[in-house]
Amino acid sequence: xxxxxxxxxxxxxxxxxxxxxxxxxxxxxxxxxxxxxxxxxxxxxxxxxxxxxxxxxxxxxxxxxxxxxxxxxxxxxxxxxxxxxxxxxxxxxxxxxxxxxxxxxxxxxxxxxxxxxxxxxxxxxxxxxxxxxxxxxxxxxxxxxxxxxxxxxxxx
Amino acid sequence: xxxxxxxxxxxxxxxxxxxxxxxxxxxxxxxxxxxxxxxxxxxxxxxxxxxxxxxxxxxxxxxxxxxxxxxxxxxxxxxxxxxxxxxxxxxxxxxxxxxxxxxxxxxxxxxxxxxxxxxxxxxxxxxxxxxxxxxxxxxxxxxxxxxxxxxxxxxxxxxxxxxxxxxxxxxxx
Numbered sequence: 218x219x220x221x222x223x224x225x226x227x228x229x230x231x232x233x234x235x236x237x238x239x240x241x242x243x244x245x246x247x248x249x250x251x252x253x254x255x256x257x258x259x260x261x262x263x264x265x266x267x268x269x270x271x272x273x274x275x276x277x278x279x280x281x282x283x284x285x286x287x288x289x290x291x292x293x294x295x296x297x298x299x300x301x302x303x304x305x306x307x308x309x310x311x312x313x314x315x316x317x318x319x320x321x322x323x324x325x326x327x328x329x330x331x332x333x334x335x336x337x338x339x340x341x342x343x344x345x346x347x348x349x350x351x352x353x354x355x356x357x358x359x360x361x362x363x364x365x366x367x368x369x370x371x372x373x
Numbered sequence: 374x375x376x377x378x379x380x381x382x383x384x385x386x387x388x389x390x391x392x393x394x395x396x397x398x399x400x401x402x403x404x405x406x407x408x409x410x411x412x413x414x415x416x417x418x419x420x421x422x423x424x425x426x427x428x429x430x431x432x433x434x435x436x437x438x439x440x441x442x443x444x445x446x447x448x449x450x451x452x453x454x455x456x457x458x459x460x461x462x463x464x465x466x467x468x469x470x471x472x473x474x475x476x477x478x479x480x481x482x483x484x485x486x487x488x489x490x491x492x493x494x495x496x497x498x499x500x501x502x503x504x505x506x507x508x509x510x511x512x513x514x515x516x517x518x519x520x521x522x523x524x525x526x527x528x529x530x531x532x533x534x535x536x537x538x539x540x541x542x543x544x545x546x
Contacts, residue, residue: 230376234383241387245394248422253401255429259408262436269443276450280457320483328464334456339484371453 280371284332287370297322298363309336312366320361327368336367398422411436456487463493466513473513474506481536492519493541498534507537514541 285293287305294303294310302313320340327333343360402409402425412428414420463485482496499506511521520542525535 227375227379231379234379238383238386238390242390245391248426249394249398249401251426252398252422252429255426255433256401256405256408258433259405259429259436262433262440263407266436266440266443269440269447273443273447273450276447276454280450280454324464324467328461331457332453333460334453335460335485335487336456337484337486340482342479342481369453369456371450371457 277372280332282331283329284372285330285370286372290330290333290368290370293326301363308371309367309369312363315362315364318361318363320363323363323366332371334369334371336369338366339364408432459487459492460485462517466517470510470513473509477503477506491540491542495539497537497539499537501533501535510539519543 287308287310291303291305291310295301298316298318301316304311304313318340323338327335327338341362341364343362408429412425412432414425414428477499479498480495481498482494484494485492507523507525510523514521522540522542524538524540526537
């Protein structure tokens with residue numbers, strides 16, 4: 218074997234070995250990179266979920282701090298609106314027919330709890346102006362009709 | 374001889390590289406116990422990388438779906454909470470209105486709707502010569518971040534009374 222041929226062979230083998238190692242190295246680091254990226258994604262999701270849980274518990278604590286149940290609210294409303302026809306569906310209370318109401322009492326009742334989300338109220342006075350001496354009476358004067366009432370009770 | 378040496382060194386490099394990277398791989402995973410427990414992998418050593426990778430990917434997809442539903446719940450609760458707070462702030466405004474313009478106005482219609490762009494809308498009667506009431510009302514509601522629109526109407530069937538339509542709009546905030 219000539220010296221030249223031997224040298225060429227050595228270089229070829231050296232080249233092949235380098236290429237083999239290089240490819241293997243790429244494969245290993247590729248799988249390493251994929252798994253570390255997955256771990257990162259997972260960690261992001263995990264901390265996101267943690268923050269969400271915190272928010273959820275904060276919100277529901279706020280909502281529940283002075284809560285009323287749907288049936289209790291229904292009962293309360295019926296105690297001062299005895300003739301009212303009220304429908305409950307799911308977590309929502311709906312007034313079906315207009316009924317005469319004491320507006321302050323109604324508003325204060327709805328505002329007294331932290332889990333009542335008022336969707337709609339409308340009230341109309343049949344005799345809006347009432348003079349007391351030469352002054353107006355603030356708020357609704359007389360004969361106030363509750364025309365619509367829709368409230369959602371959280372957790373009800 | 375020389376060729377044998379080169380090949381030997383090449384193979385040695387291969388094994389060293391593999392062990393180093395496998396160690397990195399395993400220690401990276403082992404540090405994340407939450408992920409492993411969610412994937413149901415108790416020990417990494419016996420499981421091939423491709424199996425681990427596919428399980429991890431699967432769990433990440435599941436977790437993402439779970440988070441999506443959770444965020445829906447979160448937003449609906451946030452909505453409820455905002456509605457409750459809006460109603461309470463409306464009540465505060467209404468009560469301060471009643472103490473500041475006490476005996477100066479009388480209401481004939483009132484509508485509150487939580488989700489609309491005009492949460493509050495009412496129709497009032499006041500004395501013909503009392504425009505001061507209007508600026509008090511404007512001030513109370515704009516302090517809470519609402520925009521106030523007052524539509525004055527002169528015609529009223531009541532003696533010396535003016536009839537206004539007051540709309541409280543969201544969006545001043």
